[in-house]
Amino acid sequence: MVKATLPVVQAHGEAITGCFYPRMFKAHPELLNIFNRGNQANGAQKAALAASVVAYAEHLLGTSDLPWEPILERIAQKHVSLGISAPQYTIVGRHLMAAIGEVLGDAVTPEVAAAWDEVYWLFACELIAREARLYTEAGIAEGQSIWREWRIENRTEETREVVSFTLVPADGGTVPTFTPGQYVSVAVDLDGDRGQQIRQYSLSGRPDADHWRITVKRVRGIDGAPDGVVSTFLHERVQVGDTLRLSPPCGEVSVVAGEGPLLLVSAGIGLTPAMAALEHLAVTEPERPVVLVHADRAGTAHAMRNDLPRLQEQLPNLRMRLWYEDVTDSQLLGLKAEVASGLVDPEQIPVNPDAHVHLCGPVPFMTTVRGGLLRRGVPRERIAYEVFGPGMLRDERV
Numbered sequence: 001m002v003k004a005t006l007p008v009v010q011a012h013g014e015a016i017t018g019c020f021y022p023r024m025f026k027a028h029p030e031l032l033n034i035f036n037r038g039n040q041a042n043g044a045q046k047a048a049l050a051a052s053v054v055a056y057a058e059h060l061l062g063t064s065d066l067p068w069e070p071i072l073e074r075i076a077q078k079h080v081s082l083g084i085s086a087p088q089y090t091i092v093g094r095h096l097m098a099a100i101g102e103v104l105g106d107a108v109t110p111e112v113a114a115a116w117d118e119v120y121w122l123f124a125c126e127l128i129a130r131e132a133r134l135y136t137e138a139g140i141a142e143g144q145s146i147w148r149e150w151r152i153e154n155r156t157e158e159t160r161e162v163v164s165f166t167l168v169p170a171d172g173g174t175v176p177t178f179t180p181g182q183y184v185s186v187a188v189d190l191d192g193d194r195g196q197q198i199r200q201y202s203l204s205g206r207p208d209a210d211h212w213r214i215t216v217k218r219v220r221g222i223d224g225a226p227d228g229v230v231s232t233f234l235h236e237r238v239q240v241g242d243t244l245r246l247s248p249p250c251g252e253v254s255v256v257a258g259e260g261p262l263l264l265v266s267a268g269i270g271l272t273p274a275m276a277a278l279e280h281l282a283v284t285e286p287e288r289p290v291v292l293v294h295a296d297r298a299g300t301a302h303a304m305r306n307d308l309p310r311l312q313e314q315l316p317n318l319r320m321r322l323w324y325e326d327v328t329d330s331q332l333l334g335l336k337a338e339v340a341s342g343l344v345d346p347e348q349i350p351v352n353p354d355a356h357v358h359l360c361g362p363v364p365f366m367t368t369v370r371g372g373l374l375r376r377g378v379p380r381e382r383i384a385y386e387v388f389g390p391g392m393l394r395d396e397r398v
């Protein structure tokens with residue numbers, strides 16, 4: 001039944017999830033505080049949910065050659081960073097099934113509905129089980145909130161558009177460690193009746209420090225779109241001494257995976273996981289060969305650049321290759337780096353055949369770089385990446 005109806009569900013996937021969200025929010029307005037309203041407005045979340053359900057059905061049917069585990073893990077990690085609980089799956093399931101009925105109409109016979117209900121619950125059970133383990137590992141008991149108050153200890157204006165915050169637990173308790181590449185969710189209370197919004201920020205400091213650091217780019221609205229809600233709030237409203245609600249560290253992508261050489265490729269604010277990795281390696285594996293490739297609009301837009309000369313001292317085998325669109329201001333400020341102008345050329349990225357690669361930046365940037373590295377013989381499984389939004393790269397469908 002699922003095999004027969006998959007093409008029609010696939011073709012209408014985004015229409016179904018587009019119908020699902022308003023239905024669910026009407027019945028459960030409290031969920032508006034958990035979901036990202038920006039991703040609702042720009043359609044990113046709709047696409048991610050539809051693609052994941054279709055990918056799961058293909059996985060069950062055995063018609064997919066995608067490794068399933070990374071998809072499941074990505075979703076579970078994101079859910080845990082948001083505090084999603086098992087009872088909420090009943091709500092999502094009910095409204096998703098109703099939306100399938102509404103969009104596909106008479107095509108949804110009771111047998112078709114039962115088959116897709118089963119797909120949903122098999123998927124839900126896998127996620128619930130994985131999320132339960134992750135909550136336990138993070139020391140969060142059933143029914144306990146994931147949120148903890150953190151106090152802003154320091155605020156550093158990195159560039160005109162980027163600010164770093166260092167945070168300590170407001171209760172004076174211990175600072176959990178994390179793997180470079182992990183992120184935290186940050187929950188902020190907006191003015192008036194705008195409620196709460198949650199966003200993820202990669203931890204950009206050293207994992208075993210006595211504080212956490214996040215580094216936030218201010219998102220400006222383009223072509224009439226509104227400015228980013230949470231990044232603007234953090235830039236304009238959050239000062240030293242204020243508190244923020246943070247989740248435990250989550251995320252399945254490690255920037256320091258494997259052994260041997262590392263190639264870290266980032267663009268713009270996508271450098272935050274790589275900075276945590278460099279800080280970590282400077283203490284744990286200072287001799288490890290690392291190539292840092294970073295693309296930015298200009299030297300003045302390159303956040304945390306001031307940390308790099310120190311990291312170069314600490315990491316004798318760190319090589320840097322920078323691409324600035326505008327190099328007229330490329331005062332290198334003590335950096336020993338090769339600097340090129342324009343956009344990153346994947347052919348010019350120094351590739352060690354044994355390197356583990358980590359990419360982070362806008363999706364088109366990562367798609368181009370990943371494609372170039374694959375063509376140059378880097379095995380797919382050695383290229384990890386982080387998307388700063390819902391979903392994965394297109395050729396992995398979710």
Ligand SMILES: Cc1cc2nc3c(=O)[nH]c(=O)nc-3n(C[C@H](O)[C@H](O)[C@H](O)COP(=O)(O)OP(=O)(O)OC[C@H]3O[C@@H](n4cnc5c(N)ncnc54)[C@H](O)[C@@H]3O)c2cc1C
Binds near residue numbers: 218219225230232390
């Ligand atoms: C794992 C992960 C790690 C991340 N790490 C970092 C990090 O280290 N640093 C960092 O700065 N960011 C990071 N991000 C991104 C961050 O979570 C936020 O997405 C980012 O700060 C934007 O949030 P916002 O609330 O400011 O923007 P939103 O309000 O969510 O807006 C996002 C976009 O949607 C557009 N939009 C909103 N409403 C509409 C509308 N009605 N019509 C059309 N367009 C609309 C906005 O113009 C904007 O371009 C990460 C994301 C993830 C998933």
Ligand code: HEM
Binds near residue numbers: 036090
């Ligand atoms: C089988 C059921 C579910 C599936 C298949 C699913 C799938 C997904 C996917 C694919 C993402 C995007 C992950 C990414 O960032 O790449 C996501 C994010 C999310 N999910 Fe789920 N989910 C399910 C259940 C739930 C439930 C029960 C809730 C709680 C009400 C929930 C709330 C969220 C939220 C709030 C996000 C982040 C949204 C955003 O950032 O815009 N999900 N989910």
